[in-house]
Amino acid sequence: GCAKLILCTLLLLAPRDLAGACPTGCQCQDPKTILCAARRGQTVPRGLPPNTLSLYVFENGITMLSEDSFAGLPALQLLDLSQNKITSIQKNIFQPLTELVNLDLSSNQLQEITNETFHGLRLLERLYLQKNRIQHIHAAAFDTLENLLELKLQNNQLWAVPPLDLPNLLLLDISWNKIPTIAPGAFHAVNIESLKIAGLGLTSLNEELFQAQNNLHELDVSDNLLERVPAVLRRLGSLTKLSLAGNARISQLPAEDFHNLHNLQELDISNLNINTIPRDFSSFFPRLRAVTAAGNPFNCICQMSWLVQWVNASSVVLRRPEETRCHFPPKNSGKLLHHLQYADFGCPTTTTTTTPTTPRTTTLPPPAPLPTSTAPRPPPAPPPPICPPRTCLNGGTCHLGAQNHLECLCPVGFAGVYCEAEVRGTTPSPATQALPPSRRISITQVSSTSLKVDLQNYVQSKAQLKGIRLSYRNLSGPDKRPVMLRLPASLSEYTVRALKPNCTYRVCIGPLGEKVSKEEHCAEAQTLPVSHQQHSPVTQSKDSNLTLMIVPALAAVLLLVVVVTAGMYYRRHRRAKAHAGTGVDASPLELEGVKACLENGDLSSHGHKVPEAAMLSGGSECEVPLMQSHYPSNNNTPGLKPSYF
Template identity: 90%
Template sequence: TMNQLILYTLLLLASGELAGACPTGCQCQDPKTILCAARRGQTVPRGLPPNTLSLYVFENGITMLSEDSFAGLPALQLLDLSQNKITSIQKNIFQPLTELINLDLSSNQLQEITNETFHGLRLLERLYLQRNRIQHIHAAAFDTLENLLELKLQNNQLWAVPPLDLPNLLLLDISWNKIPTIAPGAFHAVNIESLKIAGLGLTSLNEELFQAQNNLHELDVSDNLLERVPAVLRRLGSLTKLSLAGNARISQLLPEDFHNLHNLQELDISNLNINTIPRDFSSFFPRLRAVTAAGNPFNCICQMSWLVQWVNASSVVLRRPEETRCHFPPKNSGKLLHHLQYADFGCPTTTTTTPTPTTPRTTTLPPPAPLPTTSRPVLQPSTAAPTLGARAPLGSSTPMPFSGPPAPTSPPPPICPPRTCLNGGTCRLGAQNHLECLCPAGFAGAYCQVETRGTTPSPATPSPLPSQRISITQVSSTSLKVDLQNYIQSKAQLKGIRLSYRNLSGPDKRPVMLRLPASLSEYTVRALKPNCTYRVCIGPLGEKVSKEEHCAEAQTLPASQQQHSPVTQSKDSNLTLMIVPALAAMLLLLVVVTAGTYYCRHRRAKAHASTEVDASPLELEGVKACLENGDLSNHGCKVPEAAILSGGSECEVPLMQSHYPSNNNTPGLKPSY
C-alpha cells in the first residue's frame, strides 16, 4: 500500500544517512575524507562510509589492528596510522584495501615486517615506516610492491639493508639505523633519485656501491664515521645535492675528492674537522648555488682569503654564516669568516719602486741619464688579492698586493658563469655583490626559469622579486622543486599549505591537490611527464581556492635531457619562438577570412531561398581522461573525485597526497608526509 511504500522510503533514507555518518571524535568536512586526530581510541573507528578515500587516524592510541579493521573500505587510497602504539600487524590485514596508494605507519612500536604484512597492496606508492623499533624485515616483504615510489625506514633498529628489488623506487631513507657496512649490490632500485644513509656508523663506502644508480641526484651520508671523502662519489656525475656534514674524522679535503661532480648545486661540508679549503675548490662546481661550511675549525690565514672573495663575487650562498667562524690564528679567533677583509688574513705584500720616465730629446742634446734599476722581490704564490689596487703615482714607492705579472692583452674574465640566466635573461652583479638575472617580459625567478602569464614584469627589475612567494628552483625531466620558504614567512599562523599542480600540456588539465605541513621549506613534485608544462599553485590550508593562491609555471625537460643546472636559451631557439607565433597568427587570420566568406555566402543563399534554418547548439560532453602526471604503475587510471575542483571549491586531502605519484623528500615536523 501507499503507507508501506512511504515507510520503506523513509527507512532507506535513514539507512543512507547512517551509512554516511561521521564517526564520533572525527571530522568529515569532505565527505570522502575522515580526519580522526587525537581521538584517543584503541581501535580503528567503525561504521565508516564505503566510499571513503582518505582516512587519518594518527595519534589515537591504537594498540592493535584486527582482521575486520578495514573491511568495507574498497575505495580507500590513503591511510594514516602514524603516532599510535601498534606493536605488530597480523598477516593480510591490509588485503581488503586493493586501491591503497599511501600508507603511513611511522612513529609506532613495530618490531618486524613479514612477507605477508603488505600482501595485496599492489598499487601502493608511498610507505612510511620511520621511527619504529623494526629489527627484522623479511627478504620478500616488499616483493609485491612493484609500484612503490617512496620508502622511509629511518630511525629504526635495522642491522642490514633489506632486499629492495623495486624498479620504480625514487626515494629511499634508511638513516639512523645500526648498519655499519653496506655491501655492493644492496640497492637494486636502479631509478632511485634520492638516497639518505646518514647516521649509520659507516667508516667507508665501497667503490662498487652505486654501479647501477645512474639517476641519483641527492645523496646524504652525513653523521657517519668516514675518515675521508669516499672515492665512489667520483662516479656520481648526476649528483645535484651532497651532504658530508658531521663526519668529524675528515680533516682534509683533496682536489681529487670532487672530480666529476660538475652538476652539484648544494654541498654541505659542515661540522667536519677541516681547517682550510683548497683554492681549486671553486672550479670544481660550476653550477654550485649553496655551500654550508659551519662548525669547522678554520685557520684564517692567507691561504683562506680566496674563499671570502669567491663567495662575495659569485652567486653562491654561504649558509649558516653565523656559525662559520675562524679558530686560528689568535687574532682572528671567533670572528665570522665572511666578515674578514683581505688584510685580516695576513697575506704578505710586495714593494714595487716605479722609475721616473725620461722624455726623449733630439740627437743634438746629450743622451739621457741611465734609468734607475727597479727592485722586484720574488713573486708570492697566489696569496694576494685577485685584483690590483689603483696604480701608484709615478716615481712613488707604495706597498701593494701583487698576485703575478700583469696580462694587459688578455680580456677580463666574465662576471657571470656561462648559461646562468634562462629564457634570454641578462646576468649582472647586484648591489650586494651577488649575481642576479634581469628577466624579460613574461619570465621570473632566480634564473628567469618561471614563465608568468598575465603579468609583465619590468625588464629593469632584477629577479627574483622580493614579493614573489613561490619559485621553482630546480627542474628535471621528471620533477620540479618548489621553494616554499618565502610563502611561509609571509603568512602568520599558517596551519598548513595546499599545493596543487596540473599538466597544461596534456588532455586532462585537472589539478592534483596536496596538503603539506607548514614546516616544509621546499617540496619536490616527482614522477612528472617529460617535456610538459606544469602550473604549480600554493595557498593556505583549510581555505577555499581564491586570490590568495600564488602560482608559477615551469616546463620539464625532454626525456633525453636531464636537468642539473640552468641552460641558456640559444639564438636559434629565440628565432623559433618568434617564427612559430607569427605563423600561428597568419593561420588564424586565414581561418577567420575563410569563415567570414563562407558566412556571407550562406546568408545570401538563405535570403535567396527565403527560408530560415535554426541551428541547434552543439552539446559537448566532457571526456574524463587519465591524468598524465607520472603514472608509474601499469594499472588503470583512477582519478578520485577529490582531485577535481568544481565551481571554485577545493578538494582537500590533509597533509599528504592521497592519490597521485608526486612525493616529498624533504623531512619535516609531524605530521610527516
C-alpha cells in the first residue's frame, strides 16, 4: 500500500513539477517571471516556458542576439537585456514579441538604431537605451512605436535630436549627449510631460522651441553652458519642476523670466553664479514646495535676509542646506545661510525708549521699501532661533550656544559637531538606550548564514525617503569592509544572506543619497552556529519505532518524492502566508538579484516589493528600474498614465 501511494504521487506530480525545468543559471520561483541575473553566457538562455511574462537577463555577458533568441515566447511583456555586451541588433530580432511592453537595452555597446531594430513592437510603452554608444538613429527608427510612453537615450554619443513622431510620448531623456543646439520643431511629441536635456553643451534655448508642448511639467536643463535664464520659460506656465542647476555662467535671475511659473513646485538654482535672489522672488511661486540654492556665492547682506525668514515661516523646504553658504561679507563668509539671524545680515535695528509720561519710539532708517509696498514699513523683529530639522544626529539636542550659533549636545557614545561620530568603548546611559521607535533596528536570527532586518519603523519615520542604504560588515572576521546595498523605500524588511556562521555583524541603515555618517542607524547581531539553526528545510519524524524496508530502487523513488513534496509544501506555505498578510521571507527574486543601478533618480515609494534588490559594492547611488509591473508608474493598464511628479 505504501509503495503504491508513492508511485501514484510521483505520477501525479511529474507532469506539473518535473517537466518544466528551469534554465541553467536562472531562477523560476514564479513560473511567469524568469530571473537570470549575472548568469554567464553569450546567448539568451534556451528552454524558457512559453507562458513567461517577464524575463530578466541582465549582466550575462551576451554579445549577440539571433533570430530565434525569443522564439516561443508569445506572451512576453517585459524583457531586460541591460548590462550586457550587445554591439548591434539585426532586423526582426524582436518581431516574435508582439505583446512586449517594456524593453531595457541600457548599458550595452550599441552604436546604431536602424529602421528595422524595433520592427513589430507596436505595444511597446517603455524603451530604455541609455548608457550605450549610439551615434546615429535612422529617421524612421521609432515610427512604429505609436504607444511609446518613455524613451531614455541619455549618456550616448548623439549629435542631434532623433526624429520623434510619437503622439503618446510622456517622458524623453536625451541628457549627456553631444547636442550643442536644438532647433525649433525638434520635439514632435506634443503630449510630452517630462523633458530632460541636461549636459548637452547648450548655450541658449530658442524662444520658439516649445511651441507645440502645452503640457510640459518637468524640464531639466542643468549642467549646460547657458549664459542667462532662458526666456522660453515665460511660455511654460504648466511647469511643476524646473532645474537650472550647474549653469555656472548665469549670474542673475531676472524677475520677468519667472512671472508665469505659477504652478512650479520644485526649483533647482544650485551651482549658478548668483550672489543674491530678488526679494519678490517668492511671490512668483505660490505652490512652491522645495528650492535648492546650494553652491552659489551669496552676499549675505540685508537684501538677502528675507530668504531665511521666508524659508522658516513657510512650508518651503530648503534642500542641501549644508551646501548653502555665504561668501560675503567677511564676517559671514562660510556660514550656513539658514543659520543666520536677522541681525547677522547687517540690517537696521529698532530700539524703544520709555519716559515717565509717554512712550517714545526711535527708529533707525529702515531699508528701502519693497516694490509692492505702498508705504514704508519698519523691518520685522528678529525671529526666534529655530533649529533646522535633523540638525543634530544620533539623538543629539540642538540649542543656541555662544555668539548665537547653533550647537549640538551629544548623548553618551557620540561626538562631533552634529553628533555624527560614534565613540567606541563608551556605555550609553539608560536615557540614551531608550531610543524612539524610528531609531531602533530590529534584527532577527534566521539561520547560520542569514539575518532579517526590520525596516518598517525606519521607513515610517521618514516623510521623503528616496530609498534605503543598508550596509553590513563582519566584526568577527579579518575582513571588516562593509558591503553596501541599495534598497527601495517600499521594503518593510530585508533578509541579508550569504553570511558566516556564528559571527557578529554590524548592520546600519540610512537614507539613500546622503553621506554614510549622516542619519545612520546601526545595530549588532550574531548569526547562529551551524548546528543551531532556527529553521530546518525538512522536519523529521520523532517516531523511532517506524521502520521502512525498501529496496534500493524504491528508496531512490521515495527520496525524489520527499524532495518534490517538500518543495511543493514550501511553495504552498509561502503562498498561504502571503495571502494571509503575514510576514514571509523574500523570495530569491527579491534577494539574489544583483542588478547594478544605472542612473540617479527617485525611488518609488509605493508599497510593493521589487523583483530584485539593487546591489552595489560602491559607485553612485541608483534608482530601482522603472520597468516593474508592480509600480503604478509602470503599470500596463490601458488608459492609466504613469506619473513622474
